[in-house]
Amino acid sequence: MATTIGATPGSSSGTRVTDQSEMPLRPGGWQTATVLEVRPETANAKTFRLALGEPSRHLAGQHYVVRLTAPDGYTASRSYSVASPPDGSPVIELTVERLADGEVSTFLHDVVVPGDVLEVRGPIGGWFVWRGDTPALLIGGGSGVVPLTAMLRLARRTGKCDLVRLVVSARSPAELYYAGELPGSETTVIYTRDAPAGWPRPLGRLTSDDLAGAFVSGATAYVCGSAGFADAATGLLISTGVPTSDIRVERFGPTG
């Protein structure tokens, strides 16, 4: 699971963008970023706070590519979604899930410390983005909550919480990202295997009931998670009458 492949084309398909009012989005070149802070989100996820050498405004939902270079010139690159909201600052936060076999994620988790310099490129992706002014239903599973959190944070920062509903599925409280800041009237957390004592909802996967209470008329749905989660969530949305053209999906794959 690439903790966070941003809206990336993997032999993909997508509904045509109809409101494209801009020129093609063009990421800058490679630049260096200094690691300011590394903090754990869960046992397997860390957030890397980076100061960009060449600040660039991002949209909520976009991602950056991180490139590691060995002394002999060998490189390895992976994409990670930006978790921080667009706020005009030269600092971004990437949340990275550690994959046991992941060449890049294990290095970031096990080696990188504040003061290190990383090469990054972005922001990338013009599809799985929320610009902050339209109704949005955000549905995330596991690490899929990362780009959706940038959207939630943007809504909260700009006082647009009435536009956004976030439904997050996690296996257990220990595996819930951003647990300290998720609770709110605009968010719903569901647990599939283990829940806090007294949690009102029975354990289990996402259901149409979970979404019914969160749907805002005219909303675009943003679904992010594993392929299995994404298919289940989009199936529920379609079964409740949401047009496929109103559903944007980002599937994470095991890409290290």
Next chain:
Amino acid sequence: MSFTRGFRGRGRAARDARLPPGQYDIGDGWPVLTAEPTPKLATESWTFTVEGLVEQPTTWTWDQIHALAPSDYRGDIHCVTTWSKLDVTFGGVSVDTLLAAARPLPSATHVLAVCHTGYTTNLPLSDVANGKAWVAWDYGGRPLPVEHGGPARFLVPHLYFWKSAKWVVGLQLLDHDEPGFWERNGYHDRGDPWLEQRYQGD
């Protein structure tokens, strides 16, 4: 080039010459990375159309396209998200066979692959002719799974795999390059993995 403190990389002794720069071998995995819901398409109503700047706009049904000369691809595929999958096999029909029936006009220079979902991707005509592209419905000798584009997907394996559009239903021949879905969202118009043409401006 700037080096990353402490990074040495893995397994470069075994790095395969078939991997373009910046790619790694994903082995048996095959990630599913699509931008919208997976459609369920019945082969009974499936069609494939070549239209636009052609002498003879042509539509094939599922049975008709299977009656054409079969063509296989065996080789590698490369996703812009940096995984590559080596030595895979696809079966279907060569785009050359379809173009021979529709007969492109001399003015045709580019194609737009169009999918059931509305997804599009653009390519120079020269990148889909002369044995470089297929409409594929078998993978590894079995029907292509729906999550990988079944019943049929475009296959242009010498370019990044977003060009190999899933659930493809047709080709439009054009006299200009018209950016498709990902190309309008920041990705490169051609996407040659050996040149690392990942994003607009590369």
